[in-house]
Amino acid sequence: MTFSTLVSDELAKKFATEKGTPYERWVQAEGLDIISGHYVPNLRTVDLKPWARRGGKGVFINHEASRTSNDCYVCEIPPGGKLEPQRQLFEEMVLVLEGRGSTSVWNDKGQKLTFEWKAGAIFAIPLNAYHQHFNGSGAAPARYVGVTFGPQLLNMFDDVDFVFNTPRDFPARFSGEPDYFSNKGEQDGFLLRTNFVPDAVNLPLISAKERGAGGGHIRFNMAKGAMASHISQFPVGTYKKGHRHGPGAHVIVLSGEGYSLMWEQGQEPKRYDWEPGTLIVPPNNTFHQHFNSGPTPARYLAFKHSSPRNAQGVPLSWISSRLGGNQIDYADESDIVRNLYREAMARHGLEPKMDAIIAAELETLPPKPAMAG
Ligand SMILES: [Fe+2]
Numbered sequence: 001m002t003f004s005t006l007v008s009d010e011l012a013k014k015f016a017t018e019k020g021t022p023y024e025r026w027v028q029a030e031g032l033d034i035i036s037g038h039y040v041p042n043l044r045t046v047d048l049k050p051w052a053r054r055g056g057k058g059v060f061i062n063h064e065a066s067r068t069s070n071d072c073y074v075c076e077i078p079p080g081g082k083l084e085p086q087r088q089l090f091e092e093m094v095l096v097l098e099g100r101g102s103t104s105v106w107n108d109k110g111q112k113l114t115f116e117w118k119a120g121a122i123f124a125i126p127l128n129a130y131h132q133h134f135n136g137s138g139a140a141p142a143r144y145v146g147v148t149f150g151p152q153l154l155n156m157f158d159d160v161d162f163v164f165n166t167p168r169d170f171p172a173r174f175s176g177e178p179d180y181f182s183n184k185g186e187q188d189g190f191l192l193r194t195n196f197v198p199d200a201v202n203l204p205l206i207s208a209k210e211r212g213a214g215g216g217h218i219r220f221n222m223a224k225g226a227m228a229s230h231i232s233q234f235p236v237g238t239y240k241k242g243h244r245h246g247p248g249a250h251v252i253v254l255s256g257e258g259y260s261l262m263w264e265q266g267q268e269p270k271r272y273d274w275e276p277g278t279l280i281v282p283p284n285n286t287f288h289q290h291f292n293s294g295p296t297p298a299r300y301l302a303f304k305h306s307s308p309r310n311a312q313g314v315p316l317s318w319i320s321s322r323l324g325g326n327q328i329d330y331a332d333e334s335d336i337v338r339n340l341y342r343e344a345m346a347r348h349g350l351e352p353k354m355d356a357i358i359a360a361e362l363e364t365l366p367p368k369p370a371m372a373g
Pocket residue numbers: 243244245249282288317
């Protein structure tokens with residue numbers, strides 16, 4: 001499937017009544033816009049509109065994924081202000097982009113918990129728990145980005161009152177445990193078991209050679225939810241392997257300088273530049289590849305939807321295309337990719353440090369499959 005493939009007006013007209021979704025109608029009724037692109041140069045400066053119901057300002061960002069997966073929104077809490085409380089029958093993960101403040105969380109039965117955050121913090125809203133965000137500064141706005149499973153619920157039930165006003169606790173996920181939002185940080189393989197990361201920009205990571213370039217990696221599963229997320233970092237002079245997967249991976253740059261390439265099968269890659277705060281949402285089944293072209297390590301956070309996996313539970317985007325997976329080995333990438341990277345590094349007077357990484361890959365690389373006859 002490619003999003004950019006267009007057909008005749010005649011055929012498009014036959015599907016016109018199926019184009020809009022209950023989710024899109026809900027966003028419109030909230031008085032907010034949906035940015036329908038897959039690249040936002042900076043979430044910290046993206047334009048917001050007043051959001052009367054919540055009491056702040058906001059914008060939704062959603063590519064073709066609104067029909068099937070998750071969404072994303074940016075919200076600003078005014079100086080000295082707060083948002084209205086909300087509960088929702090969908091999961092939400094939050095990254096604080098700017099400012100400082102606090103959040104109170106409670107359910108029908110439990111005690112109210114309040115925790116403080118500042119820019120760089122990550123946390124999740126427990127399913128259907130009431131939550132209310134407060135700006136801790138009287139002078140500066142606080143801004144966060146949330147990724148949610150809202151489109152699925154709104155499209156499935158087409159009933160806003162049900163999704164936002166159902167009196168039902170989910171005590172197995174949250175029941176007012178006093179240390180729920182403490183920074184516990186228990187490590188289990190690649191997974192960090194915690195409901196709160198105070199500083200994602202400086203969080204220590206684990207080595208992950210499988211994705212190329214010896215970068216650090218850590219995965220989260222917060223508030224006992226199904227939404228997956230991870231942080232990846234790669235050293236100066238390196239880039240990750242190209243790959244593709246399903247919709248709804250929201251990649252947010254936390255630190256460093258670089259760019260992503262995105263392309264549909266058989267087409268030329270397009271370049272999307274990074275700075276801290278950039279958002280990239282690769283469309284469904286679209287190849288993409290992330291590059292550190294700056295003088296410091298580069299790090300990003302991804303809030304995700306589920307993606308195809310093999311029978312062992314390994315994402316296809318971690319498996320070589322030579323084995324039928326969706327990851328392109330360095331040995332198989334196009335010259336365009338390497339030349340663009342060399343040029344981008346040269347602008348900083350830097351050289352790629354990929355030779356040893358590419359040589360190491362060759363030692364374990366599966367043979368190229370024979371052409372089908
Ligand atoms: Fe990806």
